[in-house]
Amino acid sequence: MRVNQVGYSIEASKRAYVMANVPEAGALFTLVDDDGRVKLRAPIGAELGSWNDAFPHVYAIDFDGVRQPGSYTITVVGPGPATSPPFTIDTAANVYRDVIANSLSFFQNERDGADYIPSDLRTAPAHLNDANAMTYLTPEYRPSGEFEGELSPLGRRIDASGGWWDAGDYVKFVQTTSYTVAVLLAGVRDFPEQMGGDSATADFTEEVRFGVEFLLRLWNDKTRTLYYQVGIGSGNETVVGDHDIWRLPQDDDELHGNDPRFRYLRDRPVFRAGPPGSPISPNLAGRDAAAFALCSIVFRSSDPELADRCLTAAQHIYDLADTNPDKLLTVIPFGFYPEREWRSDLELGAVELFFATADTDLARGLPHPDPSFYLEEAARWANAYIEGTGGDTLNLYDVSGLAHYDLYRAIEEAGDPQGLATTREALLADLKRQLDGAIEQAGRDPFQFGFPWAVWDTTSHGAGLSVMASEYDELTGTDEYADWSARWLANILGANAWGTSLIVGAGTTFPHCLQHQVTNIVGSLDGTPPILAGAVVEGPNGTLFHGSLPHMRPCPADGVDVFETFSNDAKFRDNVESFSTVEPAIDLTATSPLAFARQMAGIR
Numbered sequence: 278m279r280v281n282q283v284g285y286s287i288e289a290s291k292r293a294y295v296m297a298n299v300p301e302a303g304a305l306f307t308l309v310d311d312d313g314r315v316k317l318r319a320p321i322g323a324e325l326g327s328w329n330d331a332f333p334h335v336y337a338i339d340f341d342g343v344r345q346p347g348s349y350t351i352t353v354v355g356p357g358p359a360t361s362p363p364f365t366i367d368t369a370a371n372v373y374r375d376v377i378a379n380s381l382s383f384f385q386n387e388r389d390g391a392d393y394i395p396s397d398l399r400t401a402p403a404h405l406n407d408a409n410a411m412t413y414l415t416p417e418y419r420p421s422g423e424f425e426g427e428l429s430p431l432g433r434r435i436d437a438s439g440g441w442w443d444a445g446d447y448v449k450f451v452q453t454t455s456y457t458v459a460v461l462l463a464g465v466r467d468f469p470e471q472m473g474g475d476s477a478t479a480d481f482t483e484e485v486r487f488g489v490e491f492l493l494r495l496w497n498d499k500t501r502t503l504y505y506q507v508g509i510g511s512g513n514e515t516v517v518g519d520h521d522i523w524r525l526p527q528d529d530d531e532l533h534g535n536d537p538r539f540r541y542l543r544d545r546p547v548f549r550a551g552p553p554g555s556p557i558s559p560n561l562a563g564r565d566a567a568a569f570a571l572c573s574i575v576f577r578s579s580d581p582e583l584a585d586r587c588l589t590a591a592q593h594i595y596d597l598a599d600t601n602p603d604k605l606l607t608v609i610p611f612g613f614y615p616e617r618e619w620r621s622d623l624e625l626g627a628v629e630l631f632f633a634t635a636d637t638d639l640a641r642g643l644p645h646p647d648p649s650f651y652l653e654e655a656a657r658w659a660n661a662y663i664e665g666t667g668g669d670t671l672n673l674y675d676v677s678g679l680a681h682y683d684l685y686r687a688i689e690e691a692g693d694p695q696g697l698a699t700t701r702e703a704l705l706a707d708l709k710r711q712l713d714g715a716i717e718q719a720g721r722d723p724f725q726f727g728f729p730w731a732v733w734d735t736t737s738h739g740a741g742l743s744v745m746a747s748e749y750d751e752l753t754g755t756d757e758y759a760d761w762s763a764r765w766l767a768n769i770l771g772a773n774a775w776g777t778s779l780i781v782g783a784g785t786t787f788p789h790c791l792q793h794q795v796t797n798i799v800g801s802l803d804g805t806p807p808i809l810a811g812a813v814v815e816g817p818n819g820t821l822f823h824g825s826l827p828h829m830r831p832c833p834a835d836g837v838d839v840f841e842t843f844s845n846d847a848k849f850r851d852n853v854e855s856f857s858t859v860e861p862a863i864d865l866t867a868t869s870p871l872a873f874a875r876q877m878a879g880i881r
Contacts, residue, residue, distance in 0.1 A: 282771035282784025284365035304355025335723035379811030397807035403526030440491030556599035563622025570629035671741030730847030731819030782810035790832035812861035
């Protein structure tokens, strides 16, 4: 039995799945509350397909009509009996209250620098040397990720402190941070009761301020210079990189004394995107501009000085976007984050600048004081995206799922001006195209997931799809994709072949063996506290990896893969060595609180 282990909201559709090794047609299921009372007895639903040789039959179990709050269990009585883990039915606000608070906790535990938040996992500040970091040219690097030769210092030091670690390691990237800040700020702006100042348990406002301040440190507005990375992932023959050893972050500032092999862990390099005033890779320019523009909107009343700095930076960065790039800049090496789509980034940056520029008189002193300039820009890039080939659904590599939603609202707010390169109808049609493509993919999967399970970033795609389905229904005033919004979110919360939630601390079964240094060294390895609650892991993948480092605690201790029986071409392994399935990251986690907030707000 596979269920949404976090629970089902009263108002949403409710579907569970039963995996069977024999035909179950005609079998009955019962839904029983925690007092043992049968609330529903009915035949199981349609067979949805085969999963693997061990489980050639997967059936749907629907119980939409059960609306009484409580704790429940489903039992199948038939040729292959099965019982679900317990789950709740309640208001969406109650169902998702704890998991959205856990999302905030994850980011707090990922904080770098002096302003860390003490917790059972975090007991000391880290990387204080980043406050006086040397800057460097981007080096040549090998396909393996190691850089060639020696780094070339620029002779300029900057304050690169703070920010969140990117993932289970300690490097920091503008690419992933700008995406994360933009998504979280959109949540604070649009859902103040769930993610903003009106939330009693999950106010992300100060956390996104922390992210914004890091991004501002990596942008010199006076010289128009962007720095894009702090630290190196892989070392080479002469130096050790971040990924080469396993340790706590607070050890780095004085690691191994004066040993030159560890010099770039003690004093982490900061890499410059290009000479002052030079064009900026459009993916970085668009997302950074979006993050800063959203900062201007969110902090306009509470911190106008910060809002002014953000809007100024946003306009200047956007103007430097390279709109004819040969290759995108992401991180060192590019293969860590092989991003190729960039038009949606410029669309997002421009539309958020439209809102931010219209929101203040400061714009009179900036390059483009008329917000209509940015509306036209956003429409131009949206049209370029729509007319292009490929594309993806909402995740780090494609932000059209958020950009189209905001541009639709911007065009509506502006009164549907004539002459724009796109229309609200075209934006809706493209959102629908992406969602219908996900539904087509769901038709090939007995668990009806809208993204292939054997591809990287499965979990974040599930949350992104849930957000997009909710956005479409909000804009159209329909419930056309409401069932899918709930279903795709349920997929990453336990309603999948492996029967595990892919978010730490969410549900009864979730990853215990993260490839995350702090969690592995300090945390528990059995799901009891302390855990990195709220962390979204990569999820099922077609590729598994092995490899340990000294001081890495084996997890699981016996090395047994308890999920192997449930795999096909897509595999999930809860093992610290398997970064392709259980490494968490800030970009992977970013859309999950937004998906929870939409459910809690009743927008599904």
